[in-house]
Amino acid sequence: MSKIVLKIDHLRRSFGDKEVIKDFDLEVYEGEFLTLLGSSGCGKTTILRAIAGLDSVTEGHIYIDGKDVTSLDPKFREVNTIFQNYALFPLMTVEENIAFGLKMKKVDQQEIKKRVQEMLTLVHLEGYEKRKPRELSGGEQQRVSIARALINNPKVLLLDEPLSALDQKLRTKMQLELKGLQRKLGITFVYVTHSQDEALTMSDRIVLLKDGKIEQADTPIKIYEHPNSLYTAQFLGDSNLFQGVVTKVDVKYAWVKLEDAMFKVFSNQLQVDMPVDVIIRPENIKLSLKKKSDSVFEGKIVDSIYDGASTQLIIRTGQREIRAMLFGNDKEYVKGQEIFVTWDIEDVILFKRDTDEK
Amino acid sequence: MKNKKLWKYFFIIPVIIYVILLIALPLIYILIISFFQSDYYGGMISTFTLQNYIDIFDQVYINVFLKSIFVAGVTTLICILISYPFVLAISHKKPATQKILMTLVMVPFLTNSLIRMYGWLVLLRKSGVINQVLLGVGVIQEPLSLMYNMFGILIGMVYTLLPFMVLPLYSSVSTVDPQLLEAANDLGASKIKTFFKIILPQTLPGLFNGSLMVFTPALGYFFIVDILGGGKIMILGNLIKNQFLTARNWPFGAAISIVLVLITSLVIFAYRKLGGKMEDLGGA
Amino acid sequence: MKKAVENIYLVLIFLFLFLPIAVLILFSFNTSSLNIVFEGFTVHWYKDLLQNRTLLEALFNTLIVAGVSTIVSTIIGTISAYGLHKYSFPGKNVVNELLYIPVVIPEIVLGISLLSVYTLLKLELGMVTLILSHICFCIPFVIISVRSVLEGVDPHIEEVANDLGASKFQIFTKIVIPMLMPGILSGAQLALTLSLDDVVISYFTAGPGSNTLPLQVYSMIKTGITPDVNALITIMLGVVFVLLMVSTVVQLRRIKKEAIS
Numbered sequence: 001m002s003k004i005v006l007k008i009d010h011l012r013r014s015f016g017d018k019e020v021i022k023d024f025d026l027e028v029y030e031g032e033f034l035t036l037l038g039s040s041g042c043g044k045t046t047i048l049r050a051i052a053g054l055d056s057v058t059e060g061h062i063y064i065d066g067k068d069v070t071s072l073d074p075k076f077r078e079v080n081t082i083f084q085n086y087a088l089f090p091l092m093t094v095e096e097n098i099a100f101g102l103k104m105k106k107v108d109q110q111e112i113k114k115r116v117q118e119m120l121t122l123v124h125l126e127g128y129e130k131r132k133p134r135e136l137s138g139g140e141q142q143r144v145s146i147a148r149a150l151i152n153n154p155k156v157l158l159l160d161e162p163l164s165a166l167d168q169k170l171r172t173k174m175q176l177e178l179k180g181l182q183r184k185l186g187i188t189f190v191y192v193t194h195s196q197d198e199a200l201t202m203s204d205r206i207v208l209l210k211d212g213k214i215e216q217a218d219t220p221i222k223i224y225e226h227p228n229s230l231y232t233a234q235f236l237g238d239s240n241l242f243q244g245v246v247t248k249v250d251v252k253y254a255w256v257k258l259e260d261a262m263f264k265v266f267s268n269q270l271q272v273d274m275p276v277d278v279i280i281r282p283e284n285i286k287l288s289l290k291k292k293s294d295s296v297f298e299g300k301i302v303d304s305i306y307d308g309a310s311t312q313l314i315i316r317t318g319q320r321e322i323r324a325m326l327f328g329n330d331k332e333y334v335k336g337q338e339i340f341v342t343w344d345i346e347d348v349i350l351f352k353r354d355t356d357e358k
Numbered sequence: 359m360k361n362k363k364l365w366k367y368f369f370i371i372p373v374i375i376y377v378i379l380l381i382a383l384p385l386i387y388i389l390i391i392s393f394f395q396s397d398y399y400g401g402m403i404s405t406f407t408l409q410n411y412i413d414i415f416d417q418v419y420i421n422v423f424l425k426s427i428f429v430a431g432v433t434t435l436i437c438i439l440i441s442y443p444f445v446l447a448i449s450h451k452k453p454a455t456q457k458i459l460m461t462l463v464m465v466p467f468l469t470n471s472l473i474r475m476y477g478w479l480v481l482l483r484k485s486g487v488i489n490q491v492l493l494g495v496g497v498i499q500e501p502l503s504l505m506y507n508m509f510g511i512l513i514g515m516v517y518t519l520l521p522f523m524v525l526p527l528y529s530s531v532s533t534v535d536p537q538l539l540e541a542a543n544d545l546g547a548s549k550i551k552t553f554f555k556i557i558l559p560q561t562l563p564g565l566f567n568g569s570l571m572v573f574t575p576a577l578g579y580f581f582i583v584d585i586l587g588g589g590k591i592m593i594l595g596n597l598i599k600n601q602f603l604t605a606r607n608w609p610f611g612a613a614i615s616i617v618l619v620l621i622t623s624l625v626i627f628a629y630r631k632l633g634g635k636m637e638d639l640g641g642a
Numbered sequence: 643m644k645k646a647v648e649n650i651y652l653v654l655i656f657l658f659l660f661l662p663i664a665v666l667i668l669f670s671f672n673t674s675s676l677n678i679v680f681e682g683f684t685v686h687w688y689k690d691l692l693q694n695r696t697l698l699e700a701l702f703n704t705l706i707v708a709g710v711s712t713i714v715s716t717i718i719g720t721i722s723a724y725g726l727h728k729y730s731f732p733g734k735n736v737v738n739e740l741l742y743i744p745v746v747i748p749e750i751v752l753g754i755s756l757l758s759v760y761t762l763l764k765l766e767l768g769m770v771t772l773i774l775s776h777i778c779f780c781i782p783f784v785i786i787s788v789r790s791v792l793e794g795v796d797p798h799i800e801e802v803a804n805d806l807g808a809s810k811f812q813i814f815t816k817i818v819i820p821m822l823m824p825g826i827l828s829g830a831q832l833a834l835t836l837s838l839d840d841v842v843i844s845y846f847t848a849g850p851g852s853n854t855l856p857l858q859v860y861s862m863i864k865t866g867i868t869p870d871v872n873a874l875i876t877i878m879l880g881v882v883f884v885l886l887m888v889s890t891v892v893q894l895r896r897i898k899k900e901a902i903s
Contacts, residue, residue: 381740440655469879585863615751
């Protein structure tokens with residue numbers, strides 16, 4: 001296992017009497033792409049700002065490269081931050097923007113010139129030296145802000161929703177570019193986002209936050225396929241939720257009863273009368289035109305959304321709407337078609353419902 | 359950490375000292391002495407009395423109040439009537455021309471207002487330029503009384519305060535969507551209808567702003583009344599000035615000032631109630 | 643037709659605006675010493691002006707007061723606008739409200755209250771009290787002007803500068819001040835204009851040794867004004883006009899440049 005470059009130890013942060021971060025621990029490894037994911041108000045930006053030193057902490061410690069930096073001014077921390085709106089210095093040229101950090105460190109003029117050129121090449125902005133920020137597109141501005149941060153060789157690069165001001169197409173392109181840059185340079189990224197897509201495509205590890213606490217921290221695959229809470233399962237990816245009660249248990253299987261249907265799950269540690277939440281991902285929904293022995297629902301396709309690579313189907317059965325996803329475009333499943341729904345028992349994600357909570 | 363505090367103090371201490379020493383203290387002091395007694399030798403006796411406020415209700419002073427409000431009100435009205443066609447005409451020009459014309463509006467106001475009043479004196483007096491010209495052409499046989507009366511005062515007030523109406527109205531008018539005006543034209547709305555249905559409602563903020571910035575100063579410009587009114591007419595400004603510098607009855611002068619502050623507050627209260635923002639004031 | 647009516651109206655209003663100034667300029671070249679009828683052209687009043695010590699002293703005082711109060715109120719106003727924008731402290735709302743008082747209150751009230759306080763504090767009326775009073779009514783205008791620019795500035799910019807190794811002092815001088823420059827300059831211009839234009843507050847807070855030009859003219863109106871005053875006004879107006887035209891041309895150029903890019 002590689003070296004720990006950033007360590008957060010029992011971090012707490014309160015604004016007034018509201019505790020935004022509650023006892024937060026995290027270790028980030030060298031070269032890792034770590035994403036802090038969560039809805040707005042979950043505390044992800046607060047953590048990022050605490051690492052950068054832009055906000056103080058109420059309690060706890062932050063270590064960068066083993067050194068306690070908790071009360072160190074941002075300018076002495078070997079981390080740099082990239083903001084959503086780029087925050088370029090409006091009166092300076094691209095060149096002056098990028099050179100700013102080195103100038104502050106009083107690096108020699110020749111050296112600065114050389115490094116700025118390297119950075120411009122790195123972010124594909126050769127020839128833009130003399131332009132002003134307002135003459136650049138959003139994507140170009142973000143590249144300048146990345147170059148401006150990277151020129152300082154930070155131990156950790158902090159990114160606060162850096163792509164959310166860009167349009168969808170550019171965002172996808174920049175996702176790949178950022179990931180490529182991170183691989184190439186081997187710099188540790190701590191990336192804050194509310195977008196599960198971004199988190200899943202780019203991260204080595206995702207830390208899902210809820211109300212200032214870690215809900216789950218895992219690799220994208222694990223967190224998607226084996227969520228350890230209903231919240232995680234619903235936050236990452238689309239899902240169909242079925243709330244039911246266990247009615248029968250044997251050695252291997254248990255049966256979950258819904259108002260209008262019944263299906264089989266693996267029985268591990270389930271007991272009769274236990275309320276459960278069952279999640280089925282849309283891509284795991286199986287459809288057939290004829291009723292089969294394991295069919296759970298019978299319904300009708302009420303909507304079909306084709307986006308080139310896949311087709312989303314909305315199936316109505318009674319009061320319920322089930323989302324299914326097919327790869328490609330299957331001619332058999334069209335709007336209005338009567339249909340039977342099922343899934344593989346391996347694809348069931350099941351949580352015991354804590355009746356006290358809801 | 360200590361440095362951070364010092365840095366913060368550097369930015370907030372000056373404004374706090376300024377506000378306390380040069381704004382709050384003078385006004386509170388005026389409020390206090392308005393309850394003092396004058397010793398009629400220019401001094402003050404620091405005993406509490408309401409007499410100064412009771413004295414204001416003398417018919418003589420009531421008349422001054424009424425005349426002041428009349429002068430300020432008519433000045434505001436005339437400024438509005440002059441400014442609307444003026445800014446609308448300017449807004450029909452090309453952007454560069456607009457910029458030049460608005461700069462030209464400001465040019466006279468770079469000479470001191472008192473000196474400009476002297477200019478009007480030279481123009482308006484009996485032996486003044488206007489009378490000379492009119493007599494010379496033969497339009498009149500006797501010189502007209504253009505000053506030392508209400509007419510002279512209103513000329514001076516309107517002249518001095520006009521830009522305070524023109525500027526906010528102009529910036530208000532330039533936010534009106536020209537397509538809206540064209541649409542109104544296409545639909546056959548008359549000029550007057552377009553003005554009252556579209557232009558007036560959309561420029562109300564500028565109108566309120568301008569009215570406030572014209573009305574309240576007009577209550578106090580004693581030198582205009584002095585120079586062009588000839589001492590026959592008195593507004594609040596003259597009354598206060600006389601109490602402080604001639605009669606040397608500071609407590610009474612202070613009491614009148616407090617009433618003037620109250621009138622101003624009422625106007626500002628109305629301005630805010632009508633949706634006006636304080637930060638739009640004084641941003642000329 | 644409509645265009646013609648509009649243009650005539652514009653001409654009339656501009657005539658109204660410039661008439662009193664034009665007449666003063668005209669009479670500065672008049673051979674007669676009375677500002678009544680134009681009798682012939684002369685520049686002799688301009689020579690007289692150089693001999694008139696009272697008038698030159700009044701001019702000097704006016705320029706000193708305007709210069710010092712513009713510089714001081716611009717500095718304090720800029721610092722204060724930044725402080726009020728960035729920091730919170732107890733009583734901040736009260737401070738913000740009080741700042742508008744010099745903007746909206748009739749000048750005469752400010753004049754007599756400052757006079758009263760100077761008397762209370764036993765400050766002798768003179769250049770110091772005059773400058774202090776001008777600073778008093780200029781600061782809020784600078785603050786309003788600078789603050790309007792500050793509100794459009796991305797707060798992250800300062801954090802980025804800090805993040806990249808700039809100290810608080812460097813951030814303020816190298817990043818913040820240049821960004822605020824348009825607001826600072828228009829605030830300073832406003833302060834200068836207000837100071838030069840003021841009559842009422844100066845009237846109450848000037849002392850025997852600190853007569854300014856408008857106060858001098860005020861006292862001369864009663865005794866009769868000589869055309870060398872007109873000459874002085876003409877010169878000042880010429881200077882101001884040139885400065886204003888330069889600033890307008892600069893602004894027009896910038897507008898055009900922005901329109902192109």
